Amino acid sequence: xxxxxxxxxxxxxxxxxxxxxxxxxxxxxxxxxxxxxxxxxxxxxxxxxxxxxxxxxxxxxxxxxxxxxxxxxxxxxxxxxxxxxxxxxxxxxxxxxxxxxxxxxxxxxxxxxxxxxxxxxxxxxxxxxxxxxxxxxxxxxxxxxxxxxxxxxxxxxxxxxxxxxxxxxxxxxxxxxxxxxxxxxxxxxxxxxxxxxxxxxxxxxxxxxxxxxxxxxxxxxxxxxxxxxxxxxxxxxxxxxxxxxxxxxxxxxxxxxxxxxxxxxxxxxxxxxxxxxxxxxxxxxxxxxxxxxxxxxxxxxxxxxxxxxxxxxxxxxxxxxxxxxxxxxxxxxxxxxxxxxxxxxxxxxxxxxxxxxxxxxxxxxxxxxxxxxxxxxxxxxxxxxxxxxxxxxxxxxxxxxxxxxxxxxxxxxxxxxxxxxxxxxxxxxxxxxxxxxxxxxxxxxxxxxxxxxxxxxxxxxxxxxxxxxxxxxxxxxxxxxxxxxxxxxxxxxxxxxxxxxxxxxxxxxxxxxxxxxxxxxxxxxxxxxxxxxxxxxxxxxxxxxxxxxxx
Numbered sequence: 001x002x003x004x005x006x007x008x009x010x011x012x013x014x015x016x017x018x019x020x021x022x023x024x025x026x027x028x029x030x031x032x033x034x035x036x037x038x039x040x041x042x043x044x045x046x047x048x049x050x051x052x053x054x055x056x057x058x059x060x061x062x063x064x065x066x067x068x069x070x071x072x073x074x075x076x077x078x079x080x081x082x083x084x085x086x087x088x089x090x091x092x093x094x095x096x097x098x099x100x101x102x103x104x105x106x107x108x109x110x111x112x113x114x115x116x117x118x119x120x121x122x123x124x125x126x127x128x129x130x131x132x133x134x135x136x137x138x139x140x141x142x143x144x145x146x147x148x149x150x151x152x153x154x155x156x157x158x159x160x161x162x163x164x165x166x167x168x169x170x171x172x173x174x175x176x177x178x179x180x181x182x183x184x185x186x187x188x189x190x191x192x193x194x195x196x197x198x199x200x201x202x203x204x205x206x207x208x209x210x211x212x213x214x215x216x217x218x219x220x221x222x223x224x225x226x227x228x229x230x231x232x233x234x235x236x237x238x239x240x241x242x243x244x245x246x247x248x249x250x251x252x253x254x255x256x257x258x259x260x261x262x263x264x265x266x267x268x269x270x271x272x273x274x275x276x277x278x279x280x281x282x283x284x285x286x287x288x289x290x291x292x293x294x295x296x297x298x299x300x301x302x303x304x305x306x307x308x309x310x311x312x313x314x315x316x317x318x319x320x321x322x323x324x325x326x327x328x329x330x331x332x333x334x335x336x337x338x339x340x341x342x343x344x345x346x347x348x349x350x351x352x353x354x355x356x357x358x359x360x361x362x363x364x365x366x367x368x369x370x371x372x373x374x375x376x377x378x379x380x381x382x383x384x385x386x387x388x389x390x391x392x393x394x395x396x397x398x399x400x401x402x403x404x405x406x407x408x409x410x411x412x413x414x415x416x417x418x419x420x421x422x423x424x425x426x427x428x429x430x431x432x433x434x435x436x437x438x439x440x441x442x443x444x445x446x447x448x449x450x451x452x453x454x455x456x457x458x459x460x461x462x463x464x465x466x467x468x469x470x471x472x473x474x475x476x477x478x479x480x481x482x483x484x485x486x487x488x489x490x491x492x493x494x495x496x497x498x499x500x501x502x503x504x505x506x507x508x509x510x511x512x513x514x515x516x517x518x519x520x521x522x523x524x525x526x527x528x529x530x531x532x533x534x535x536x537x538x539x540x541x542x543x544x545x546x547x548x549x550x551x
Contacts, residue, residue: 444480
């Protein structure tokens, strides 16, 4: 891909065509574009966008990209807002045109808005869309749809546009000739063409290190084997002998943790690059106090959470710097999960409104596990829920029951205030229904009391307290409101944990004692969500899940 305007699998900022300026990009919505080296995700630079106070201010590629009609395309980019700048909601957009130049706009595909605060980490945004039947070209832009403050900035890096049905691991895409030449040079003086024609597809990643690719220093990273990945993990089958009879009882077993060995080699241009490459590998594989995701770009991309299982072996075997490595890893959860690059933590999501007779809502949706083993899921229920509520999987016959109600967002009128020994006490005009631990937002006529706080206690049904460092204030009448957000209950059936408004303390009691920790069986799962205490339920449930494979 030598054309600066063709962004299919090319990082437009770190690619050699862009080392001196931001050629290939222009500002849109009165914004300006510059290349900076102070921060980046890949290579050694990124694009800095200086916004105007207009809508859709951002950056757009200078020339359209040719596309194949009715084909799926994945677009993604890394974005960040530097410290001391302005919060903003940013999205990536693809405009589909009837010609490479001129022609007319057919339609647009846009990603979800992602809101970032100053000093945030790099965040990847993206979207998969289908080129319309009459499309000939695409134009990619990264914009802030709402007007912001003039001259405030955000950063862009790692832009990827490719014909694909899913967003894949980011990598610079080098031509086959470049890959072949680089590999040959790294292997000199071994007789070429040992790796002639080798394809580096960047299809293995451990944490932040990408293998089967060439990095920014020209070092070739190759994984030669991932033993333990494509076959079953070890089974654990207890042998319970059948008394004095022959044989044993048929006892249900379990899968042990998955042991994986990542074997490969890195090939530096010369020996001066060995130390930096070795340090990069050591840092990525120092998985003793922490763990990391191992991604393998099968169809779809599959991932497992791993730690070290033993001491890594890293050996430099020739004067040029060829270094072989063998990294033993262990996945405590032996299932390999389908990875969704468009969502945080790789989850797929399905929203299920509660069954509602007034709107003819069935409360049922079908979730498909494309894998070959049962997988757990996370169920996030947003109130109000009268209760009891039930979640039922027709495919497995399992049911999970919620026995505690969930509140709607609530606002109460405040009639009295007092502050003693750094404890604020407010009184409401009626019973408030607040609980200790709730996050409450206070807005009354005395600004000393205002803000968002955690409720410490509820001495009566119409009073509540929270911590506020200030001089004492005598009890006095006041006016205003105290508000709490809607209750959210999160049920993780793998960890068998329950979180209520973000807290896991004393929350298991919100579920029935005898419940099934629901799983999704291979194939279609018909999930039904009902509020048995309210036939016109307003509650809503989001299911976070990943398909799973055992081999």
